[in-house]
Amino acid sequence: MKRLGVAALLILTAFGSQAFASEFTDKYESALEANDMILQQQLLEENKAKLPDEIGALVKDGLSPDTPKELRQGKFFLAETLARAHKDFTGDVEPLKNVKKKSFDAQLSAPVRPTAVSGVYTIEMPKATDSVKNVFAPDNIVIKKGETVKWVNTDAIAHVFSAMPVISAGSFSSKSVPAGGSFEYKFEKPGEYFYLCFIHHAMVGKVTVEE
Ligand SMILES: [Cu+2]
Known part of the structure; x- marks a missing residue:
């Protein structure tokens, strides 16, 4: 990821125009694209502890209206990949479930409370x-x-x-x-x-x- 000046970063964050991938997800995406399994595994091992946070950030990006529509499914795909790795490392399935739910939510309209007729x-x-x-x-x-x-x-x-x-x-x-x-x-x-x-x-x- 290119280094941005603090001022530029603040402006972009303030306008919410673009979500920033972390250095880790940038590297991991490159390793995925290159089909470099060894590097993928190494990155996962090195970043084990922060996977839940990385997954959370990707899910947020996937749901954000500021993320261009064509990029949203990619965010969820990456989040799911990391959530599977987290599950393998720890046995904790919750982040994976959350990714699946939120990726499903992203395909839906806003929730409504319709009127029931006789229940x-x-x-x-x-x-x-x-x-x-x-x-x-x-x-x-x-x-x-x-x-x-x-x-x-x-x-x-x-x-x-x-x-x-x-x-x-x-x-x-x-x-x-x-x-x-x-x-x-x-x-x-x-x-x-x-x-x-x-x-x-x-x-x-x-x-x-x-x-
Ligand atoms: Cu049908």
């Missing part, structure tokens, strides 16, 4: 248009424990979705929901549920269940 929330899988297809609408909702979500397929094709294991608070699986069909699930356990369609992997959603 049931409706999420539509709307008919594809020229610009939008294979989506859950809304894709990110917050509900209360004991409430039910009903996914209604008004699209012309089937969708099949399930909660992601490991990072979700519980599991549900829709099986195949044909055009015109629906699927209901009652959320008894608080927490975050990340789910995706097995046919369309970019078709993602989240239900956050509050106590």
Whole structure:
């Protein structure tokens, strides 16, 4: 990484225009690009203790609106690589889970609290248009424990979705929901549920269940 004057760094930080990779992540990325496994391992060993902080910084960059969209997935990819190394070193799986959750969050709209009708929330899988297809609408909702979500397929094709294991608070699986069909699930356990369609992997959603 080029050395920047303190003044320049302060200005850039103040405007939040560009997140700065650490010297370590810069070096590690170069080693990845060069496919230099020995250097990668050496860098990881030398920086073992600060991996959680490095992972945290990368996740922050990945979620930041100041990070150009095309660079965000790269940040999460690198964070995941480091989180796997951290898990191998220490057995601590939490940073890896956090990276997976946050990388999922980065694909979603801002969370909304829709209105339930008789304790049931409706999420539509709307008919594809020229610009939008294979989506859950809304894709990110917050509900209360004991409430039910009903996914209604008004699209012309089937969708099949399930909660992601490991990072979700519980599991549900829709099986195949044909055009015109629906699927209901009652959320008894608080927490975050990340789910995706097995046919369309970019078709993602989240239900956050509050106590
Ligand atoms: Cu689908």
